[in-house]
Amino acid sequence: MTDVEVVDVGTRACLVEVDDAVAAASLAAWVRGAGLAVEEVVPAARTVLLDGVDPAAVRALLPGWSAERAAVPGPLVSVAVRYSGPDLERVAGHWGCTVEEVVELHTSLEFTSTFCGFAPGFAYLAGLPADRAVPRLETPRARVAPGSVALADTWCGVYPTASPGGWLLLGTTDADLWDVGRAEPALLAPGTRVRFEARR
Structure with a gap:
């Protein structure tokens, strides 16, 4: 163990x-x-x-139990994203690539929801390579729109409701992240695998 x-x-x-x-x-x-x-x-x-x-x-x-024991793969959820966030160029600059390459990399990865917190339905998604880690904003925004898809360090997340936030914003989604009428209210409950898809 x-x-x-x-x-x-x-x-x-x-x-x-x-x-x-x-x-x-x-x-x-x-x-x-x-x-x-x-x-x-x-x-x-x-x-x-x-x-x-x-x-x-x-x-x-x-x-x-041992840490080497892989978790059983959870369900796969696809999240459609409009990649028009205000921090796309900032992320591209940090990665040394183009905005198009940021979108290409982000949509090529499979993320896993490791835990939820911060707000109901906000999942901390692991899967961004360590060499793609990005810093948070020095001064958080007073309001981040619901559905905003964002990065911070090696985490990816989607804001379920409007709230302050300092993560770098890549785009937005219309996905319903939190619905108390569902058996599992959180769309991206821990263990869920997540793929992002670019949409116009």
Whole structure:
């Protein structure tokens, strides 16, 4: 088993600390399929919160998991994007390429939703190569439009509602990211694979 740290959060919850978001996603998927009696599994960037569970049971189960265990591939969702964002040229300059090449690279990648946070329906999508990491804006925008597709560091995300934000904006989508009428309200729930498609 990969070294992990289990921190008790009261008597019926614990926080499992791991190395990175990929390990957190792998652990969360494994726990969901391991038959552990747990009410909620919440992955984050380097942790997994297990709520409604005996921490001792978690410690007993963890030797069966390793960070090398790949998560079972989730459903694939295609997101149509109008690539007309205000930061396209900034990203192109950072990557040393053209705007067209930014779009070509972004649409060639398969991203994976590793965890949700910040706002209901906002998924942190992993899959951008480390050499394509981009900085956040020094001064965040007071308002980012809903449906904005953005990059920050090696993350990609889509703003589900209007909010402040400092990520670099590539374009917009009409995809319905959060709908409480669905069985799973988040369109890009953790584990979902995501491909972006250019549209006019």
